[in-house]
Amino acid sequence: MSGQFWTVAGVAVLAGATAVGLWTAPGAEPPRPPQSEARVSAAVSDAFDGETREALHTEIRAYLLSNPEIVMEMVGLIEARQQADAQAAEIDMVRNNADALFNDGFSYVGGNPEGDVTIVEFIDYQCGFCKRAHDEVVTLVEQDGNIRYIVKELPILGPMSMTAAQATLSVLENDGPDVYKEFNDALMRFGGRLNDQIIDRLAERSGADVAAMREDMDGREVERQIAEIRTLAGALNISGTPTFVIGDTVVRGYMPLPRMQETVELVRRVGQ
Structure with missing residues (x-):
């Protein structure tokens, strides 16, 4: 032949x-x-x-x-198809959990509530990369002016992570979003290991009612909220912090400010 x-x-x-x-x-x-x-x-x-x-x-x-270049070409095509399939699966996960992500009724909502792009960040108050990203996220939200920013407390780094998450959710409920933001900033910018005394002191400096915080933070409502966030994280295959959901895009791990800005603009263009 x-x-x-x-x-x-x-x-x-x-x-x-x-x-x-x-x-x-x-x-x-x-x-x-x-x-x-x-x-x-x-x-x-x-x-x-x-x-x-x-x-x-x-x-x-x-x-x-x-x-051999034929094999490499085929491998490239397979990898591109697998990546596209993975991205499509993550988009489906976000859309299937949209209410819990964007409208759970208890998570902190900052930035522009009517913004055209929503960023959801899963955080742990003892996560070094969360702390590293924090000021860059704040800069992004403030400079852009058209971002709706939602925080999800996901305590995964030990008992004090849980205590800090319980405290912030209690402060949000009792003292409102402005005091919560101050408390959230203080915890994220604190450079050492957290303990009960530090959490109380940072809460007080932020304007929180510490007695009310302590009374409510171990209650069933805060427990329910953290359980819902953990269930949501499981549904999205989130096992680490920080994790960002920007529009339909899931980004796992720390992002420098320029990449955040690029991702936001890409989401905007796709949404137009």
Whole structure:
């Protein structure tokens, strides 16, 4: 058979079985190729006897060794498809949990309540990267002027993280969003390890009623709120802080200010 025929047949097989084989984990069931690719593989198998198929496989191997860029091109296409699928899955997760993310009725809402882009940030008050991001988030919200900013307390770094989250949610309920913001800023900008005395002192300096805070922070309402945030984090596959939801986009980990700005503008353009 001619070399051109072998090449065409090889590409047909590569479009299906070879690409699947490259990306099958050891011990895992190979994914089924799309129906059109399955028909190609079946047609190749039916057209040749065993000896001819073996010769075809030898020719394909030789062709790939001589043209390895084809494999790299296929890998790039597979990776791009996987990335697109992952992004689509995250968009679906955000949309399926939109009410809990954007309108839960108890989380702090700052910035411009009527802003055209909403940023939700999951934080822990003992998270070093949350503290690093804090002033950049504040700068972004203040300079942009058209961002709705929501905070979700997600205490994952020990008992004092839980205490700080309970305290801030109690202050938000008892003293309102302005005092909450001062308290949130104070906790995020505090450079040492938190303890009960420091939390109380920062709350008092922020204008909070510390006695009321302490009375309510262990109550069922604060417990319910933190439980709802944890359930939401689980639904979004969030296991670390900070995590940002910007529009439909989930960004896991610290973002410098320029990247935040780029992401906000991208969300705006897509939404237009």
